[in-house]
Amino acid sequence: MSDERWKEDEALLESLRKGTPGAVDELLRLYQGKIFNLAMSILKNESDAEEAAQDVFMTVIRKADTFQGNSAFYSWMYRICVNTCLMRLRGKRRNETVSIEEFMPVFTDEGMHASPMDDWSKEVERDALNEELGRMIRKYTGELSEKYRIVFVLSDVEGLSNEETAKILGLTVPAIKSRLHRARLYLREQLSRYLREGKAG
Amino acid sequence: MNCKELAYMLADYFDGSMDPRLREELDDHLSRCEPCTAFTKTFQVTCRETRKLREDIEYAIPTEVRERLETFVRTAALKYPEKVNEYREQVERDRREKAANLVRAATAGKLSSATSSLVENHCSACPECREYFDALTKTAVLQSADPPEGIRSHLIVLMQALPPGEDFFLA
Numbered sequence: 001m002s003d004e005r006w007k008e009d010e011a012l013l014e015s016l017r018k019g020t021p022g023a024v025d026e027l028l029r030l031y032q033g034k035i036f037n038l039a040m041s042i043l044k045n046e047s048d049a050e051e052a053a054q055d056v057f058m059t060v061i062r063k064a065d066t067f068q069g070n071s072a073f074y075s076w077m078y079r080i081c082v083n084t085c086l087m088r089l090r091g092k093r094r095n096e097t098v099s100i101e102e103f104m105p106v107f108t109d110e111g112m113h114a115s116p117m118d119d120w121s122k123e124v125e126r127d128a129l130n131e132e133l134g135r136m137i138r139k140y141t142g143e144l145s146e147k148y149r150i151v152f153v154l155s156d157v158e159g160l161s162n163e164e165t166a167k168i169l170g171l172t173v174p175a176i177k178s179r180l181h182r183a184r185l186y187l188r189e190q191l192s193r194y195l196r197e198g199k200a201g
Numbered sequence: 202m203n204c205k206e207l208a209y210m211l212a213d214y215f216d217g218s219m220d221p222r223l224r225e226e227l228d229d230h231l232s233r234c235e236p237c238t239a240f241t242k243t244f245q246v247t248c249r250e251t252r253k254l255r256e257d258i259e260y261a262i263p264t265e266v267r268e269r270l271e272t273f274v275r276t277a278a279l280k281y282p283e284k285v286n287e288y289r290e291q292v293e294r295d296r297r298e299k300a301a302n303l304v305r306a307a308t309a310g311k312l313s314s315a316t317s318s319l320v321e322n323h324c325s326a327c328p329e330c331r332e333y334f335d336a337l338t339k340t341a342v343l344q345s346a347d348p349p350e351g352i353r354s355h356l357i358v359l360m361q362a363l364p365p366g367e368d369f370f371l372a
Contacts, residue, residue: 019285023278024274024275024278025275027274028270028271028274032267032270032271033262036262036266036267036270037262046263046266050266050269050270053270054270054273054274057270057273057274057277058274058277061274061277061278062288062291062292063288063292065285065288065289065292066289066292068358071361079361105205105208107203107204107205107208110203111204111205111206112203112204112236113236113237113240117235117236117237117239117240117243118239118243119242120243120246121239121242121243121245121246124246125246130250130253134250134253134254137251138254156252156254156255157251157254157255158255159255169364170361170362170363171364177212178212180212181211181212184244184247184251185208185244187247188240188243188244188247191247191250192243
């Protein structure tokens with residue numbers, strides 16, 4: 001993460017601790033969108049995500065004073081958010097998710113592609129269907145199980161490094177990298193099927 | 202290198218962490234294999250389109266949610282000065298409880314495997330904690346689940362390395 005963001009966070013944490021007027025507004029300005037989106041991507045339900053976001057900010061305000069500073073402020077906050085959301089998911093009926101295995105590339109015993117590969121990369125560049133594609137990416141990402149979804153959101157949407165994501169989730173960097181890669185392979189396959197069917201239809 | 206290996210190595214290929222010799226092998230395979238070329242190009246486009254979503258994602262919070270959230274957090278924060286001591290005590294209670302639970306689970310031999318290995322790892326580097334846990338297992342009787350502050354702070358840090366939402370004990 002950039003030095004600038006780090007400095008901004010340090011200053012914010014300091015003013016939260018001191019109870020400086022405007023500290024909370026600054027906290028909200030910087031983070032409410034991110035926290036709500038992260039919560040949304042885990043919980044897939046607006047009112048659940050709203051309640052989770054409330055909990056997250058309350059926890060942050062309460063604990064800012066005792067926050068140890070052995071991790072960056074934002075990663076501490078993301079971790080609180082992931083924790084809060086996973087606790088909420090417990091005991092609830094899980095949302096329907098697809099099995100990522102069904103969308104992994106298929107190979108022959110010799111390790112060659114088992115089905116013909118369509119190169120639709122040019123199509124995407126040429127056609128103005130980017131907005132449509134964005135919508136589909138969101139839809140397909142939403143159908144992933146949270147194991148992959150959380151990693152995907154932190155890395156590809158929030159733009160955190162694998163190291164940062166690993167810290168937040170308490171996983172190793174190779175584990176993050178492998179989940180992320182599988183999530184991307186899954187998306188590629190979903191988009192392929194979508195574009196192929198679109199052409200057929 | 203075959204097509205399957207190539208597909209799973211694309212992550213290293215694109216983030217630049219790939220060994221140069223492997224990269225050469227991969228490039229060589231790509232130059233000869235049409236399906237892999239299509240696969241790699243579409244993979245790349247997928248990643249690029251995904252990154253584009255980052256730009257407008259921040260505005261995806263609905264206005265009424267934003268307003269309610271702001272009101273809620275501001276109201277709660279207003280009460281902060283009068284409640285700060287209460288919050289501090291609560292945080293301290295939470296910490297104590299968390300550490301005590303870990304010690305109790307350790308004494309009962311009910312730590313999850315991830316937590317056990319974290320504790321073992323830590324103890325191999327920290328004589329203070331090792332001594333404490335050795336004494337626990339030797340006596341097998343729990344005098345007090347409330348470890349000294351020095352050890353407590355180590356245990357709290359240690360538990361932060363666990364994946365969120367995961368229990369540190371076996372049910």
